[in-house]
Amino acid sequence: MDAAVSPFTRGLAKTTANYAALSPLSFLARAADVFPETTAIVHGTQRTDYGTFYRRARRLASALASLGIARNDTVSVMLSNVPPMLEAHYGVPMAGAVLHSMNTRLDAAVIAFQLDHADCKVLITDREYAKVVKEALALATVSPKVIDYSDPEFPQDGERLGALDYEDVVQSGDPDFSWSLPDDEWDAITLNYTSGTTGNPKGVVYHHRGAYLLAQANVITAAMPKHPVYLWTLPMFHCNGWCFPWSLSLVAGTHVCLRWVRPQTMWDLIADETVTHLCGAPIIMSTLLNAPADQKRTLDHVVEFYTAAAPPPESVLAAMKTAGFNVTHLYGLTEVYGPAVVNDWKREWNDLPPDRQAQKKARQGVRYVALEDLAVLDPETLEPVPADGETLGEVMFRGNVVMKGYLNNPEATEKAFRGGWFHSGDLGVIYPDGYIQLKDRSKDIIISGGENISSIEIEEVLYKHPDVQAVAVVARPDEKWGETPCAFVELRQDAKTGENDLIAFCREHLAGFKTPRKIVFCDLPKTSTGKIQKFALREQARAL
Incomplete structure (x- = not known):
């Protein structure tokens, strides 16, 4: 017997009995098993329960397989915050494929670049975006099969671009389609592109493991109870909606879809659907607060609001609190699945005067539970800067919720991961209590x-x-x-x-x-x- 073999290894192998790849796809399967009749999706007058949601995702996966989609093929979507976007977050990877969600504000040239760079095989597109997508397809080298989505709740008159209709495709699939977890949890699950303000956008590749862990971390960070109600103001194409399309299945929550961001619609949905959580940029706060008085609603419950970008000013935080919202500041990037840092509020800070509370709230905070390490380092030496709240360094990340890398761009990937850290490009400081605060982008100083x-x-x-x-x-x-x-x-x-x-x-x-x-x-x-x-x-x- 080999003495070098540990007794904790000898005869103790990974088997189907004791190991499964981590994937957020398992969250929906469990929710459908345990809470099949719980409302999963609200869209206009539509109500979809978890049993139906799961069956539709499996139908979509089955239909995609029938169209020739196989492991690591790319399925692109041009969709707003509508039910097919949620179905795609499960159905596409259930078919073994990679979901590529496109920003609905992009111009034709950038869409064409992404379709080509991603080697798109199937494109699911909303008829609202038919004009720009048609232009993009004419510019692109690839010729994907095009599936048109016609929203039954909010009909659009855009031109049909393909021979396939989304609902027909879904109905053609098998609701009992036999999907499986990935062979390797490191397999790609989605592809997201950076903004590309200094050249062509970079394709950020997420893996099943990272999506699984970040989705769970969202629930922990947001202290989500069972059956929360989540309003989709954050675009699902943005970092896969910060992984919340998967998070909600963990707690059998309700997705309240929002096709367009309109103040009265938001207020009505928040009040009528008893929304408990939402995420969004500061502009969403401004939209809610600046709505005409006759469009606002008085809330009888507190809504947890998670925001990123610049910290809201003290006056906005006060106004949001008065309106019934508790605002928490998050920070992250596309390369770390969206938010990976949270301003974890401490109870003793509630006793501070308002100006000191505002100073605390202005900080980005500490690492998510799913992030292994967060540091402010000298960008050249990679040595930690002093924790004095003054010395500038670059914010860096390390752990399971950092991207696999940039698609077909080894040079950019190597540069981003130099020294064993993901280099964010953000400049910040770290305080004695370990909380970080951004001071600028390196290019914005x-x-x-x-x-x-x-x-x-x-x-x-x-x-x-x-x-x-x-x-x-x-x-x-x-x-x-x-x-x-x-x-x-x-x-x-x-x-x-x-x-x-x-x-x-x-x-x-x-x-x-x-x-x-x-x-x-x-x-x-x-x-x-x-x-x-x-x-x-x-x-x-x-x-x-």
Whole structure:
């Protein structure tokens, strides 16, 4: 007998009795077994229970297999937050394929690039987006089978692009289709593309293991009870809806679909469906708070609201609390399945004065339970920066909820994982209690006269002005200083504040060299997920 073989290994092998690959697909199977009659999806007047949801996902998988879809084939979808998007999150990987969800705001050229880069075999597309998808298909090299979705609740008159209808395809499938967990939990489950503001977007590959763990971490982080009701304001194409399409099955929750973000519809659904949770960018908060009084509803329950991007200003947090929402700040990137950092609030902070609470809430926080390590490191030496809340470093991630890598881009993958860490490109600080706070993107830091200026620091000050609704600060070229801060500001309705007023306000709260030299009032350009497009503002600033 080999003495080198551990007794904890000898004769103790992985078998079907003691091992199964981790995959979020198992969550839906369990929910259908245990809660088959519980409402899984609400869409207009439609109500779908978990038993039906599971059968439809299996039908979709069966139909895709009949269309020739096999393991590691790509199925692309151009869908809003409608039931087929949820079905695709299960049905596509049940067929062994990889789900590629596309941003519905993309132009034809970018859609065509993604279809080609992903080697799309089947495309499921909503008739609302027929015009741009038709243009993209004409530009693309691939020729996928096209399945058109016609929304029975909110009919669209867009042209049919393929010979197949989504509902017909689903009904053609076998509700008892025999799917299986992946042979390897490292197998790809989805493909998501970065924004591509500095060139072609990169394809971020998620695996079953990471999706399984992040979905569970969402439930833990959000303290979701059994049968929560979740409103889909966050686009499901964005990091697979932060993995919440899978999270809800864990607790047999209800997905409340939202085809379009409209204030009255949101308020009505929150009140009438007793929504308990939702996620979204700060623009969703503004949309809710700024709705006309006759569209708002009085809530008799607290709604947990999870937001990312810039931390909401103190005035917005106060207004949301008054309206019935408890806001929690998250942080993450496409490469880490969406949110992987949470501002975990401590009870003792409730006793702090409002300004100190606001300082605590402005921090991004600590790692998710599914993330192995979160650090602020010197980007060159990879040594930890001092935990003093002042020394800048790059925020880095390590663990099971970091992407497999970038599709067909080994150079970018190697660069992103240099030194055994995922390099986020975000600059931040770490405090003595281990909580991190972002200060800027490395590309957004403003270097003026040799001094590093955080655009986020200036934005935080401007957000404290009562007339400011939204703000973004970028670098503007300057002959003397190299570059200086330039602020683009959206004012609240009926506000009378001028440029000199805001510059003076900044001067009261910032060092002189950090004060913006120029303030532009405008509607800020935003992505479909509500993020402000700073690259567009940098171009405007250069032209001023």
